[in-house]
Amino acid sequence: MKLNQFARLAPEFSQQLTELARIGLPADPQGHFANTAAALYAAFFPEAYQLAAKQDKFAQIAVNSRQNLAEWLASGPTQMTRRDFYNVALQLLGFEAFTDFDLSDPLAFMAATELPSVDHDLLDTRDLLKASYLLLTTRTKHLVNFLDDLANRGFFKNFQSSSTQPKPLLFNGKVQQVFDARQAIREVVWIESDVDSDHDGQRDLLEATIYRPKATEQGLKVPVLFTANPYFHGTNDVTAATHVPETVLAVKSHGASKAEVTATPVRTDDLPKRVVTGEATEAEAYAEENSMYAFNDYFLARGFAVVYSAGVGTRYSDGFRTIGGPEETAGAVAVxxxxxxxxxxxxNRTAGVTIKAWWSTGKVAMTGKSYLATLAIAAATTGVEGLKTIIADAGISSWYDYYRENGLVVAPGGFQGEDADVLAVDTFSRQKSGGDMIRIKSAWERHLAAITRDQDRTTGAYTAWWDARNYRKNAANVKADVVLIHGLNDWNVKPKNAIRFWQAISDLPIQKKLILHQGQHVYVHNVRSLDFLDMMNLWLTHELLGVANDAARALPNVIVQDNVTPQTWSAYTDFANPEAEHVTTEVNLKNDFEAATDQFTDHATATFAAQHDTSASFEKAIITPNNAYANSRLWLTQPVLERDQILEGIPHLELTLAVDAPTGILSVRLVDLGEAKRFGETAATVAANDLQLGFDFKTTDIVEFKPAAKPTPSKLITLGHINLQNPKNAYEVQQITPGQFFHVSLDLQPTHYHLPTGRQLALIIHGADMAQTIRPTKTTHYHVDLAKSTLTLPFRL
Structure with a gap:
């Protein structure tokens, strides 16, 4: 086990004493050693209310092979060995003596686990206080740090009762759990937007669900975590709407110019505002639905309000879903x-009584994963005032890069046949309210038909419709600080969405952080080896509370999880910066690879049917050395690596080829070859319900990315797809003469991948991708001029 920790600060000793006193612990370096130790250890068991109960707790803790903590305290100690202190500390952190570590050498376990320690025996009270402060900021087996663990056992449950005015509490640069999340005020309001997405002549009203600390009723103003969540009020069955992958790849007769595919901003009609009949300070509706994001729940007890809004076209709101369109962005901005x-x-929706967010400080962060993070990115690119930061996990920065790629219709990984219209049906939760739906059914059907038409599954081209859903083109407007989190194995929202946005904001005068993990489309707030929640606490304490905790400098710019050594996260100053610690290598496909042939015929669709494959089984088979698709691909390999290398950046392919058809699909996969127990793409549960989100509050599982139990012969590193008629971009078209060689350029998905000594790189070139592209039944023959084709590989030195 490794407990990486990036968010722990190391203040001066005088500041440590101030903070210890602030939370009610001994803070006098001249105090009696034994008395100070007794008071500290008594405080470390807040669940034991009386002395006898605390003594029983002490007796459960071994100090060494001869004494328990009760016996040691009774001896009136005047100092403490480093070994004894960390024997006790490890047990306080949730580890078990004799099972997890040896009492004769706790420091060896701490070093292996990467837990911090003082470097000498505790010779006086000053040393004891220093070591105790460090312990309070050290991570536990339960993922959180020790002070958070104490809070989860009631350490701060009476904190607010000692003050007439509720207030937040800071320790180690982070806001602490001093509010009772169980007593949150729950309410609903309806926000008037500027858009009319259902075309009924009225401004769309958008429902917002609020959870705010009870302390706001006593005058405390709080910052807000806002999650724009289209799934908040449920989803619909999309079986009937899901597309069957087309069997014919259309030949494109013409393309378009850049001007033709550039969206013009939609003018917001000056719609009449609702008549106001009065103003209230109390909401009329109770928030019946529970908060559904553990990250937000964690911050409820720390004095943040949490707001969810599902947006246009969702239950209890007006409007229609537009799937990334300007109306959805405007809806999030309105909140x-x-x-x-x-x-x-x-x-309420009809009486005209207004209500203000009088409890809000006016400082907002947007949070969430996938569609939720997408809307955070979208809102940030408007430059809306008051949005101080976004924490966007696996967000889409251009919807074309989600449902299309280089002139091809592609499916998000795992969802073959999904498209914008399918997602519109999925998230149109207004239909769950029958009384609402009977009024709008025909208008919704017309609106949905327009999405189906405009998304254009025939050509897969980049159009003005998709351009309106490309947030990167507005990246220069971003004023909020940005945290991006993304999975390096996320073939749903592919890594390009994060990395291209990271590049688009690279020169802006904002703070920005990037966290890349080895998962697929998953959260990382509950991954044990990373102190994600603590990092984001440091970040949000600065961003929303204005605390000068040096979060921007303390947190690395880029954190990447290693794919070879478990529980290892590395810090970098940037990702794939060609000006620092990076080199690109161009390799020729003929001279630098071994290949049995330079030609293949794509029989993938027929083979897929004959093998009764699924998308998942195809993805496994196409990268396996010998399988049924062997004749439908080129398999090129490089020599076995003689030293470790780290691929980091965007691999690029320049390919000269000929096909016997006027169009074609080209798919490319870069693969790691060699028997190895590689990481799973979904983190496994290591402690069920062991991450507590507040005192006597919700819990969630702790997870970890683990190597598989059995070795595999290969692993996908990255991939890319292109319509051969779109060699330059997704809107200009070239005509192909069958049998005549031509050239295409293709960027693969960005990656950071550790290739150990003894592994091999393989490049797989094939046609249709059964998991992601459409599935043409017509066979196409491919002939690649290997001598005139190159692959550029970016490496971190």
Missing amino acids: VEWLTGKRRAFT
């Missing part, structure tokens, strides 16, 4: 504007 006092909301 931010209400939270910052710049927009109206109502206590």
